[in-house]
């Protein structure tokens with residue numbers, strides 16, 4: 717059965733990038749994946765001065781609002797790198813927080829879908845025809861962690 721998630725307070729809310737699970741990447745701590753993702757939009761751009769404000773935003777909603785401001789200039793390679801940026805952050809989140817890692821692994825091989833009514837790239841959009849890239853990232857992270865877990869188990873058994 718397909719697993720749908722969207723808001724943090726709904727079922728599987730820990731799959732949302734807005735969930736309160738911090739990550740450390742290259743020595744910097746980010747309060748949520750959303751903070752990190754929104755800040756990466758401006759790395760190397762003339763509007764990089766906004767990055768500290770995104771980093772320090774009190775909530776992921778405020779971080780997203782800063783990152784979505786259409787008058788600011790995104791880094792020129794954003795469309796090329798954004799999925800990899802997201803994957804790195806989501807992988808770090810589920811490697812860091814064991815309690816939600818288990819929730820992800822316990823989804824088995826079910827399809828995971830971000831049920832966002834207005835995002836046709838990261839989510840499935842209102843009519844479910846969107847690309848669901850965040851769901852795809854989560855499923856790929858689930859696979860990668862499974863492989864890491866089995867390698868670790870083998871290493872502990874034989875080395």
Ligand SMILES: Nc1nc(O)c(N)c(N[C@@H]2O[C@H](COP(=O)(O)O)[C@@H](O)[C@H]2O)n1
Nearest residue numbers: 722723724732733734750784832838850
């Ligand atoms: N508005 C909103 N509320 C939530 O609770 C969400 N989970 C999302 N979706 C996330 O928004 C991010 C994409 O932002 P951009 O459109 O690229 O600025 C991404 O993290 C989605 O998962 N949106």
